[in-house]
Amino acid sequence: GESVGLHLPTLSVQEGDNSIINCAYSNSASDYFIWYKQESGKGPQFIIDIRSNMDKRQGQRVTVLLNKTVKHLSLQIAATQPGDSAVYFCAESLGLTGTASKLTFGTGTRLQVTL
Amino acid sequence: GAVVSQHPSRVICKSGTSVKIECRSLDFQATTMFWYRQFPKKSLMLMATSNEGSKATYEQGVEKDKFLINHASLTLSTLTVTSAHPEDSSFYICSARLRADTQYFGPGTRLTVL
Numbered sequence: 293g294e295s296v297g298l299h300l301p302t303l304s305v306q307e308g309d310n311s312i313i314n315c316a317y318s319n320s321a322s323d324y325f326i327w328y329k330q331e332s333g334k335g336p337q338f339i340i341d342i343r344s345n346m347d348k349r350q351g352q353r354v355t356v357l358l359n360k361t362v363k364h365l366s367l368q369i370a371a372t373q374p375g376d377s378a379v380y381f382c383a384e385s386l387g388l389t390g391t392a393s394k395l396t397f398g399t400g401t402r403l404q405v406t407l
Numbered sequence: 408g409a410v411v412s413q414h415p416s417r418v419i420c421k422s423g424t425s426v427k428i429e430c431r432s433l434d435f436q437a438t439t440m441f442w443y444r445q446f447p448k449k450s451l452m453l454m455a456t457s458n459e460g461s462k463a464t465y466e467q468g469v470e471k472d473k474f475l476i477n478h479a480s481l482t483l484s485t486l487t488v489t490s491a492h493p494e495d496s497s498f499y500i501c502s503a504r505l506r507a508d509t510q511y512f513g514p515g516t517r518l519t520v521l
Contacts, residue, residue: 328512335413335500335512336451381450393439395510397450 304404311369313401315382318363322384326395327356327367331378339367339380369403377405410434411503413513420491421521427487428516430501436481437503441510442474445498457484491520 305311317325323344328336342349342356342365349356355368365382379402383395410433420426430440438459443451455476456464463476473495475487484503488495496519502510 326509333515333517335411335502335515338409338509338511341509393504393510394441394453394456397452399450 301399302402302404304406305372306406307372307374309372311367311372311376311403313367313369313380313382313403315365315367315398316363317365317382317384317398319384319396320360320363322386322396324385325356325358325365326383326385327354327365328381328383328397329376329378330381330400336381372403372405374405374407377403379403409505409511411501411511411513413499413501413516415516416514417517417519419519419521422492423490425487425489426491426518427485428499428501428518430484430486430503430513432482432503432511435503435505437484437505438481439504440478440484441502441504442476442484442486443500443502445500445515447498451500454486488518491518493520496520 326341327339329339330336340351340354340356342358347358353370357366369376379400381400382398385393385395412431412433414429418426440457442454444454445451453466454469457476457478459478459481465471478484498515498517500512500515502512504510
């Protein structure tokens with residue numbers, strides 16, 4: 293079936309460096325993508341989203357890039373801080389109401405920030 | 408804004424008992440809520456979609472008689488794990504849909520069945 297996957301299960305970066313977390317999706321019909329951050333023992337926290345009619349969206353210290361040609365999504369975190377250490381999930385959906393708004397989650401990438 | 412709470416945060420129960428988990432949207436109304444299950448170091452797996460005032464829609468492989476879902480109001484959905492067994496031990500997470508496709512998640516409930 294359709295799936296969302298990640299290239300790197302663990303990413304270790306130094307404090308202050310930029311982080312790039314990648315995600316590949318396989319459902320070409322998906323038109324809405326979200327990045328979530330999950331800290332240990334907590335629920336996922338919304339970070340940033342992007343629709344398929346865009347290829348880049350920026351938030352506070354985060355940027356999401358979407359390449360529909362190769363079905364690739366990335367999350368860039370600028371000036372990574374220790375508080376950014378968590379597991380990051382990408383998720384996709386068809387972006388519509390009803391059953392189409394179900395999210396399919398990727399496998400997750402653990403970001404470890406070293407001092 | 409867009410705060411979702413879950414209660415309890417942790418529960419330990421004996422095999423054969425039933426456990427109810429509540430999911431509340433605190434500052435918005437949610438006609439649709441979702442229930443997920445997450446095993447250690449794994450991703451979230453959707454169990455069911457809960458629609459206010461109607462029956463839940465279960466994902467393939469999820470037993471509807473085992474995991475009872477009730478969405479009686481626009482701010483509350485409950486998941487009851489009936490006749491719990493050790494293999495039901497997991498982290499259960501709910502989410503509430505604020506807009507057409509944005510979901511906000513609760514903090515999760517850790518269920519341990521002895």
